[in-house]
Amino acid sequence: MLASFDTHLFWEALSSSPYWRGALTALELTAASLTTAVVIGFFVALGVLSARRSVRSLSWIYNWLFRATPTLLQLYFIWYALPQLWPGFAGSWFTPFMAAWIALSLNEAAYMSEIIRSGLLSVDAGQELAGRALGMTRRQILRKVIVPQAVRIVIPPTGNEFITLLKLTSLASVISLQELLTAAGNLATATFLYPETYLSALVYYLAIVSVLMVIQARLEKRFTWTSGGRRRRRVGAPAVPAISHDAR
Amino acid sequence: MSMLRADNVHKRYDDVEVLRGVTFEVEPGQVKVLIGPSGSGKSTLLRCLCLLEEPDSGDVSLEGRRPGRGEVGMVFQRFNLFQNMTAVENVMSGLVAVRGLSKAEAREQAVEFLQRVGVADKAAQYPDELSGGQQQRVAIARALVMRPKAMLFDEPTSALDVELVREVLDVMESLAREGMTMVVVSHELRFAHHVASSVLMMDAGRIVEEAPPDEFFASPKEERTKRFLSLVE
Numbered sequence: 001m002l003a004s005f006d007t008h009l010f011w012e013a014l015s016s017s018p019y020w021r022g023a024l025t026a027l028e029l030t031a032a033s034l035t036t037a038v039v040i041g042f043f044v045a046l047g048v049l050s051a052r053r054s055v056r057s058l059s060w061i062y063n064w065l066f067r068a069t070p071t072l073l074q075l076y077f078i079w080y081a082l083p084q085l086w087p088g089f090a091g092s093w094f095t096p097f098m099a100a101w102i103a104l105s106l107n108e109a110a111y112m113s114e115i116i117r118s119g120l121l122s123v124d125a126g127q128e129l130a131g132r133a134l135g136m137t138r139r140q141i142l143r144k145v146i147v148p149q150a151v152r153i154v155i156p157p158t159g160n161e162f163i164t165l166l167k168l169t170s171l172a173s174v175i176s177l178q179e180l181l182t183a184a185g186n187l188a189t190a191t192f193l194y195p196e197t198y199l200s201a202l203v204y205y206l207a208i209v210s211v212l213m214v215i216q217a218r219l220e221k222r223f224t225w226t227s228g229g230r231r232r233r234r235v236g237a238p239a240v241p242a243i244s245h246d247a248r
Numbered sequence: 249m250s251m252l253r254a255d256n257v258h259k260r261y262d263d264v265e266v267l268r269g270v271t272f273e274v275e276p277g278q279v280k281v282l283i284g285p286s287g288s289g290k291s292t293l294l295r296c297l298c299l300l301e302e303p304d305s306g307d308v309s310l311e312g313r314r315p316g317r318g319e320v321g322m323v324f325q326r327f328n329l330f331q332n333m334t335a336v337e338n339v340m341s342g343l344v345a346v347r348g349l350s351k352a353e354a355r356e357q358a359v360e361f362l363q364r365v366g367v368a369d370k371a372a373q374y375p376d377e378l379s380g381g382q383q384q385r386v387a388i389a390r391a392l393v394m395r396p397k398a399m400l401f402d403e404p405t406s407a408l409d410v411e412l413v414r415e416v417l418d419v420m421e422s423l424a425r426e427g428m429t430m431v432v433v434s435h436e437l438r439f440a441h442h443v444a445s446s447v448l449m450m451d452a453g454r455i456v457e458e459a460p461p462d463e464f465f466a467s468p469k470e471e472r473t474k475r476f477l478s479l480v481e
Contacts, residue, residue, distance in 0.1 A: 130328035130387075132300055134342035134394065135317025144345065148332040225332050225374045 013200040022183035023204040036105035041112030066110035078103040079175040100172035119150035152223040159216040257306035268453035281440040284450035321391030325403040327383040329375040336371040361389040381412030398429040
């Protein structure tokens with residue numbers, strides 16, 4: 001059927017050091033960016049829900065800025081324009097990885113803030129009322145009652161964001177980050193054997209996402225509040241606004 | 249001095265004036281039962297009494313001063329147990345967060361209060377795994393463990409299946425017997441008859457009638473009360 005498929009090259013690529021390292025870089029960048037994005041996104045979400053108009057406006061502008069512009073443009077801007085605006089970014093510490101981390105974190109935070117906001121809103125208002133009746137402060141209620149319950153709602157869409165980000169890391173090849181797709185591209189150009197080289201890259205992406213899905217399932221179980229940890233009923237799908245990733 | 253007192257309390261939400269000057273007081277150990285149609289301001293009055301809502305004007309006082317954190321206990325219609333905590337953790341939560349007790353001390357007291365309301369065997373269960381009656385008893389323990397000076401109950405049995413109402417009312421009755429000062433919004437008229445020091449009728453943001461239960465039910469004075477009682481009974 002297949003005209004030619006060099007199985008040997010396929011396995012060799014799969015176990016080669018540029019692939020390994022590229023995959024590791026992609027995974028590191030994804031994990032680092034998502035973690036940072038969750039932190040920033042949490043505060044932007046609180047900002048969107050703030051009673052103060054000025055804080056709400058700032059948060060809205062943040063989301064608007066990072067969702068309305070292409071991720072690729074943001075990457076270019078951080079990598080090329082930022083060092084010209086602030087010489088501090090021209091130092092040797094400002095590696096392609098750093099630039100990609102900053103760009104993807106800021107970008108992803110806008111999407112995470114929407115997810116976290118709807119998670120926070122999904123927690124029944126009676127929970128806060130009960131906390132206040134006991135005399136807890138707003139911060140205590142948020143930390144001990146609201147956030148743990150919102151986590152359960154936020155996990156599945158965050159899993160999706162992880163997958164999206166993992167794929168977005170390949171964009172960072174344009175600012176010379178040596179990630180997985182760069183490794184595949186280099187080998188493809190050197191050997192002219194496209195099926196073997198790209199298929200092995202594909203295997204890495206699939207493997208990473210599969211591991212993530214296992215972790216996600218465990219986390220969901222961990223944040224389901226029954227004593228056996230067993231799931232008795234599914235929590236209804238959260239009202240997460242439909243976000244199109246195609247344009248990113 | 250009265251234990252808990254509301255003095256000419258007004259409260260409005262946007263265009264709706266929910267409380268139009270409510271004055272009433274509860275003496276130590278008294279149980280006052282509030283009845284009235286929905287929207288008459290009963291729940292809002294309770295929320296003002298425990299400062300979940302700040303009155304627009306008028307004063308709320310506990311022993312002559314502003315109530316402190318957790319000093320007025322509140323029990324809600326829909327229990328509002330923290331879904332991410334077990335029964336015992338729910339009861340511990342206020343002691344740890346508000347009273348600053350260690351977890352060990354808090355747990356010890358929490359178990360004791362769960363025993364008092366008869367759900368100690370459910371200590372390790374999550375709210376999701378408890379019946380409505382059990383959840384409400386845990387909620388009562390969660391409020392009681394804070395040693396409140398007064399307890400407020402906002403329709404504590406109206407979200408319960410009929411056969412579970414009794415177990416919650418029993419707990420409330422024994423609390424009343426022990427001398428707890430209570431304000432109860434409820435349409436359990438038998439409970440009101442049995443336990444209340446006086447019954448209050450609310451309508452359109454005002455208290456229209458207050459009397460000891462015998463008098464209140466046997467010979468209500470106000471037309472509004474008569475009409476309401478004829479519909480409820």
